[in-house]
Amino acid sequence: MDQRIIKERHKLLRYLEEKGLRLTKGRESVFNEVMATHGHFAAEELVKGCKEHQRDVSRATIYRSLREMLEAGVIRETAFGEKHQHYEHVYDETLHHHARCVRCGTFIEFDDLGEEDRYRPLLEKQGFKVLGHELHFYGICHACQ
Amino acid sequence: MDQRIIKERHKLLRYLEEKGLRLTKGRESVFNEVMATHGHFAAEELVKGCKEHQRDVSRATIYRSLREMLEAGVIRETAFGEKHQHYEHVYDETLHHHARCVRCGTFIEFDDLGEEDRYRPLLEKQGFKVLGHELHFYGICHACQ
DNA sequence: ACTCCTATGAGACAGTGTATCATCTTAAAA
């Protein structure tokens, strides 16, 4: 199995143990489905995906598991003005951000430069435990000018 | 009246005229309520706010007006990992960012450090005209740990 | 007054996410 997935799995296990929770078949299915997904995904896509590729897991369990994986740092939110929440897993991708054209809505992706790290100590001084961050630029793309 | 609000009002009027629409009492109420709001706001807050401070405008009209003001460039979306869309008016360019607790949803605000400026040339080299940016941290706040 | 187009409110509707609760499972104690 992919080394990176094993690492993420450990992350999840550590989190669960810390909370006194177990890695059940339900949670495992959600984890597997998430890891099998490329790019961004929505919760409802997972509901369908789990039913198809894994075992039939109820919506309640999927939403619960997603929240746990979020807190475990296995996935992160990528909200960008859509009507529903989007996620992506953190593992194989280099951290990237998005610039969105306010006219046509298309995205440009660009790599993280680590510039935001200076904010972390500020937040942690306030007792805020940082799990991740997103940087969104908005503007007008080349085609729309 | 605030000079900036007058300017925004003109923006809206130009847009409406261009579309062959009228500045009705309903639209005006929504506009006024938006301009009277500080910081971010959600659509449903406007529904209540209009009823309280302006005239009783139906939800349908408010959502419709919001979309128009969005296209007119009077407000813009500020997407967080939230269940509903948030907006803010454009004239009041905020220089702060947000960290959101994934457990309780509360926000911590922090000032912009200008760290993101290194991204601008990268984007502009691609022909992307930057209008602004938002930085979102997510994690777990002090109270929720 | 007539006509055409826009504006509006009421309410039905769909989608996303949450809360409840009865039931099942598991780990560990006895």
Next chain:
DNA sequence: TTTTAAGATGATACACTGTCTCATAGGAGT
């Protein structure tokens, strides 16, 4: 092994946000 307590799950009801439809109202020009 049996008991027990806590966590896990699914079904389902529910709340909320946002959209759509449709009947009616209103304004501008003829």
